[in-house]
Amino acid sequence: MLETVDLSKSFKGNKAVQNVNLYLDQGESVGLLGPNGAGKSTTISMMSTLLKPTSGEIKLNGANTLGKPDELRKVLGVVPQEIALYQELSAYENLRFFGSIYNLKGQKLEKRIQDALEMVGLKDRQKGIVKTFSGGMKRRINIAAALLHEPEILILDEPTVGIDPQSRNHILETVKNLNKEKGTTILYTSHYMEEVEQLCDRLYIMDHGAVIAAGTKLELLSILSSEDTNKVELNHLDESFIQEVKDMEGISKVEASNLQLKIIAKKGSNLISNLVHLAEKHHVQIVNFHTETPSLEDVFLHLTGRTLRD
Numbered sequence: 001m002l003e004t005v006d007l008s009k010s011f012k013g014n015k016a017v018q019n020v021n022l023y024l025d026q027g028e029s030v031g032l033l034g035p036n037g038a039g040k041s042t043t044i045s046m047m048s049t050l051l052k053p054t055s056g057e058i059k060l061n062g063a064n065t066l067g068k069p070d071e072l073r074k075v076l077g078v079v080p081q082e083i084a085l086y087q088e089l090s091a092y093e094n095l096r097f098f099g100s101i102y103n104l105k106g107q108k109l110e111k112r113i114q115d116a117l118e119m120v121g122l123k124d125r126q127k128g129i130v131k132t133f134s135g136g137m138k139r140r141i142n143i144a145a146a147l148l149h150e151p152e153i154l155i156l157d158e159p160t161v162g163i164d165p166q167s168r169n170h171i172l173e174t175v176k177n178l179n180k181e182k183g184t185t186i187l188y189t190s191h192y193m194e195e196v197e198q199l200c201d202r203l204y205i206m207d208h209g210a211v212i213a214a215g216t217k218l219e220l221l222s223i224l225s226s227e228d229t230n231k232v233e234l235n236h237l238d239e240s241f242i243q244e245v246k247d248m249e250g251i252s253k254v255e256a257s258n259l260q261l262k263i264i265a266k267k268g269s270n271l272i273s274n275l276v277h278l279a280e281k282h283h284v285q286i287v288n289f290h291t292e293t294p295s296l297e298d299v300f301l302h303l304t305g306r307t308l309r310d
């Protein structure tokens with residue numbers, strides 16, 4: 001239903017987004033994952049008509065929408081990263097204002113406001129002045145504002161960053177209900193793998209402005225089907241030890257934190273005996289060792305060389 005074709009954006013010659021091809025089928029919930037600066041917000045801003053692409057196309061039901069932003073705006077609801085509300089007005093007054101932008105009036109507007117407030121769980125707080133709300137409540141009102149015109153597609157840009165756990169759960173539930181019960185198509189960007197795993201049917205992983213992997217969770221996990229994730233705890237850990245682990249045969253990635261090493265290694269690569277040997281050489285003790293099935297975080301680490309929150 002919504003598709004980008006070789007979508008690119010440069011800022012003064014710096015390529016923020018390069019040849020991004022992604023699509024959303026009707027009723028899907030799709031995650032867009034990537035570390036800071038990967039190009040998620042820039043991609044979303046172009047898809048939401050807020051930013052003009054340097055090149056490429058955005059197609060709605062097969063037709064190019066460039067030059068026809070109104071067609072996209074009719075079907076899209078966008079929840080930006082920055083909260084965009086009038087702080088001195090009540091939640092209800094804010095929603096009346098946003099509804100009027102969509103030419104909603106009278107009974108219809110009233111019903112949409114109440115439905116949207118119900119959806120985000122803030123019906124009983126509608127008279128409250130926005131500046132007195134927590135960051136999470138403001139974000140929920142922002143989501144309600146994006147729902148007033150009952151969009152077929154909802155795009156959310158990291159809606160749970162820096163908010164309280166209760167609002168975070170509300171937002172996750174709201175997005176899930178919109179998708180499962182109302183059939184709203186969702187594009188959800190996040191740094192949090194667990195949120196995307198919970199909410200999304202399919203994922204795109206972006207890094208340095210490009211999509212580096214795409215697929216269902218199972219498809220992405222199969223990238224690491226020939227490897228294991230191993231966690232090793234030591235009584236001492238230094239750079240020379242870490243470097244020698246990295247140089248061992250069959251090692252894809254090594255990540256160190258405190259006295260722990262996370263090692264992604266090829267199955268059957270004699271990791272344990274090589275590690276024991278190395279530990280003896282460095283007079284270091286292995287305190288704990290266990291092997292896990294790779295997670296999507298591991299796939300991300302494997303593909304980008306860094307963790308999602310680096």
Ligand SMILES: Nc1ncnc2c1ncn2[C@@H]1O[C@H](COP(=O)(O)OP(=O)(O)OP(=O)(O)O)[C@@H](O)[C@H]1O
Nearest residue numbers: 011015016017034035036037038039040041042043
């Ligand atoms: N208006 C702008 N002018 C110049 N450079 C920009 C602008 N907007 C984004 N960039 C650059 O484009 C790149 C991609 O940024 P973008 O905000 O799209 O990443 P992101 O994946 O959304 O990151 P975050 O998770 O931090 O929001 C970054 O290098 C950023 O500095």
